[in-house]
Amino acid sequence: MRGLDECRAALFNGEVVNLSEGRSALHADARSPSPRDPALARERERVSRFAARFRRAELPGAAGRPLSRVVNIGIGGSDLGVRLLCSALADKGPPPVEFVSEMDGVELRGALNRTPPEETLFVVCSKSFGTVETLANAYSARHWLVSHLGEEAPARHFAGVSSNAGAMSGWGIAPEFQFGIPPGIGGRYSVWSAAALSAWLFLGRRRMGEFLSGGAGLDRHFLNAPAERSLPVLMALFALWNQSLLGCSAHLLLPYDTRLGLLPAYLQQLELESLGKSADAQGRPLSVDGVAAHLGACGSSAQHSIMQWAQQGARNVSADFIAVRDAAGAYPQMRAESLRQMMAQAEALARGLRAEAIASDPLAAHKALPGGRSSNVLLLETLDARHLGALIALYEHKVFAQAALLGVNPFDQWGVEHAKRLAANPVSQPPLAALLEA
Numbered sequence: 317m318r319g320l321d322e323c324r325a326a327l328f329n330g331e332v333v334n335l336s337e338g339r340s341a342l343h344a345d346a347r348s349p350s351p352r353d354p355a356l357a358r359e360r361e362r363v364s365r366f367a368a369r370f371r372r373a374e375l376p377g378a379a380g381r382p383l384s385r386v387v388n389i390g391i392g393g394s395d396l397g398v399r400l401l402c403s404a405l406a407d408k409g410p411p412p413v414e415f416v417s418e419m420d421g422v423e424l425r426g427a428l429n430r431t432p433p434e435e436t437l438f439v440v441c442s443k444s445f446g447t448v449e450t451l452a453n454a455y456s457a458r459h460w461l462v463s464h465l466g467e468e469a470p471a472r473h474f475a476g477v478s479s480n481a482g483a484m485s486g487w488g489i490a491p492e493f494q495f496g497i498p499p500g501i502g503g504r505y506s507v508w509s510a511a512a513l514s515a516w517l518f519l520g521r522r523r524m525g526e527f528l529s530g531g532a533g534l535d536r537h538f539l540n541a542p543a544e545r546s547l548p549v550l551m552a553l554f555a556l557w558n559q560s561l562l563g564c565s566a567h568l569l570l571p572y573d574t575r576l577g578l579l580p581a582y583l584q585q586l587e588l589e590s591l592g593k594s595a596d597a598q599g600r601p602l603s604v605d606g607v608a609a610h611l612g613a614c615g616s617s618a619q620h621s622i623m624q625w626a627q628q629g630a631r632n633v634s635a636d637f638i639a640v641r642d643a644a645g646a647y648p649q650m651r652a653e654s655l656r657q658m659m660a661q662a663e664a665l666a667r668g669l670r671a672e673a674i675a676s677d678p679l680a681a682h683k684a685l686p687g688g689r690s691s692n693v694l695l696l697e698t699l700d701a702r703h704l705g706a707l708i709a710l711y712e713h714k715v716f717a718q719a720a721l722l723g724v725n726p727f728d729q730w731g732v733e734h735a736k737r738l739a740a741n742p743v744s745q746p747p748l749a750a751l752l753e754a
Contacts, residue, residue, distance in 0.1 A: 320549070320720045327716065328539060334502075334727035335597050341727050342498055343505035343712070347531040347705070359496050359510050364524075366475075366495075367516035370437070378469035379434040384412060387427050388514040389457060390441035391417040391449045393503025394477070396585055397708075398441075400578045401507065401515040401527065404704055407644070411518045416457075419449040424456055433464040438474045439514045443497050443506070445476065445483035448739065454487075477510045502727050504585050505712065523701040530705025538713045548713035551692060555714070556721050558634040558690055560604035568626055568635035569612030572658045575699055576638060580612020583711055590715045590726035597725040606722060608634070615639075615658055627664055627685050635691040637662055638707075642698035658693070665689040 326333050330340045330352055345351045346360075369375050373382035388398055395417040402411040414427035438457050442450040454474075461469050475493040476484040484494045495510035506512075508531060516524050534548075543549045558564040567587075569580040591607035611622060615637065626633045637658050643651040668687020671680045696703045719726035 320543075320717055323716070323720045324539065328535070333725075334500075335725055336728045336730070339727070340500045341502065341505070342500035343502070343508050344531075344535050344709075346498075346501060346508040347528040347535070347709070349529070349532060353498065355496070355498065356509075363495055363510050363513055363516050364521045366493075367513070367524075368521060370517050371520055375437070376472070377434055377436075378465045378472045381434045383435055383437040383473070385431045385436045386413040386439060386514050386517050387416060387431060387436055387457065388413055388439045388441065389416045389450055389453045390439075390477075390511075391447060392585060393506045394441035394443070394447075394450065394511055396504075396578070396582045397507030398512045398515045400582045401512065401704070402518050403578050404575045404699060405519060405523065405701055406575075413514050413518050416453050417449065419452050421456070424453050428457065428460055433461055433469075433473075436461075436473060437517070439477065439517075440474060440487075440489070441477040441511050441513070443479050443503055443511075445478040445480040445487070448736075475513065477513050502729075504589055507708065519701065526701035527705040530702035530707075531709035532705075533702075534706045534709035534713065538709075546717075547710055548717050551710075551714040552717035552721060554634075554690065554692060555607075555718050556604075558632075559608040560606065560722070563605065563632055564608050564634045565631040566609045566611055566626075566633045568618070568622065568633060569610060570615040570618050570635055570637050570658075570661075571612075572615035572637065572639040572654050573699060574614060575640075575644075577614050579638065579707075580610070582708075584610045584612065586711060587715055589729050589732065591719060591722065591724060592731065593722075593724040596723035598723075602722065602724070604722065606724070607718075615661070616654060619657065619661065623661060626689070627661075633689055635662070635665060635689070637691055637693045638696075639694070640696045640699045644699065662691045662693055665691050 323333065327341055328344060330342065330345065332338055333341050342353060342356065345353055346356050351357045370383060373384065375383045377383050388395065395415060399415045402413050414431060416424045416427050438454070440450060440454045458470050458474070461473055470488055471490050474489050475495070476487065476489040477495045477497060478484050479497045479499050481494060481496065485491070495513055497506060497509050497511055501509050508528065538546060538548050555567070559567065569583050571577065571579050587607060587610050593606065594602055596602055613622065626635065639655055639658055664685060666687060666689065668685040669683065671684035674680045674683060677683060696707065715726055
């Protein structure tokens with residue numbers, strides 16, 4: 317099927333699959349029980365031991381008090397994955413982790429207001445350790461810490477995660493607080509690596525091990541299941557049919573579980589940064605339209621916003637409905653009603669409502685629904701670390717299979733890189749004062 321078997325073998329054998337950058341893609345190896353790359357196993361063990369010390373209150377800050385709070389500073393793949401993990405698996409109240417990604421200062425100010433400096437560990441996560449938004453927040457956080465605890469404090473309160481050890485050292489992060497990401501793990505796939513350090517600090521070795529195991533189990537399914545029974549392959553074929561052949565302008569991501577409220581944002585980056593290409597891996601224009609826009613919200617809220625457009629709008633759309641059978645101690649009758657609502661939405665998308673079926677209604681033309689709009693329904697038995705790992709890996713392999721069908725490279729992002737270069741070149745930008753005065 318358009319070279320999928322060869323592409324999949326190359327991915328799992330550690331061959332170069334990111335052709336434009338000449339790199340392999342190591343995210344599946346990073347979650348393997350026995351990584352092919354020994355450096356991945358060593359770094360996983362370092363992260364695990366560091367997290368264990370943090371959780372045992374064995375990491376004292378500059379004032380002598382144990383570090384017990386975390387502020388994760390990152391953006392994109394250095395933020396979305398670990399934020400999703402901590403949110404989805406926080407079964408005993410909100411996690412002691414704050415997240416800062418935006419560069420407007422508002423998010424950082426709120427995080428600092430909620431954390432005592434004597435007990436706060438800042439995790440600065442940037443693959444290059446040159447991401448503008450991340451370093452702007454990190455420098456501001458460092459200034460705040462120094463103003464409270466003195467010039468020597470950052471060495472005890474800052475950890476770094478990057479593939480650029482020299483930059484971390486130059487920034488003043490102590491070697492034992494530095495953790496590496498291999499160049500072969502892209503940002504949107506980095507939740508399986510040391511980039512998830514903040515989640516390790518919160519969830520611990522056992523649950524993070526279950527998360528990795530869930531992803532590795534889906535890897536085995538993708539490797540071994542025949543195409544007609546492979547969930548990633550089937551989802552990729554559905555996506556190609558809906559988006560490239562039926563012209564769906566958008567695909568909806570609709571989790572019917574509040575714990576998965578951040579999943580749409582995570583999958584938007586995974587899908588759109590990987591598949592948002594207009595040229596194939598050899599640089600030729602695509603012969604089909606490619607990936608649709610992805611929109612998402614928690615399902616019940618979406619029913620009161622975007623679902624009107626999805627059900628009755630003039631543009632064709634498709635959807636993924638994602639739910640969890642186990643109510644996890646919540647109200648089971650409400651969970652059952654939520655699932656009924658979800659299935660009704662899927663049925664209405666598929667069947668529609670013909671105007672002739674309600675011809676006696678004077679508002680028939682306004683109430684008719686076109687139907688014929690496809691959806692997938694994914695039902696997890698429970699939401700734990702293992703199932704969440706499998707769910708994320710499922711979408712990763714779905715994206716990989718869809719990329720093979722489209723012929724695109726899912727591991728580069730040159731559109732993002734070009735915009736970064738423009739932002740770094742003041743000659744190409746209008747003066748800031750003019751923008752503020754406009």
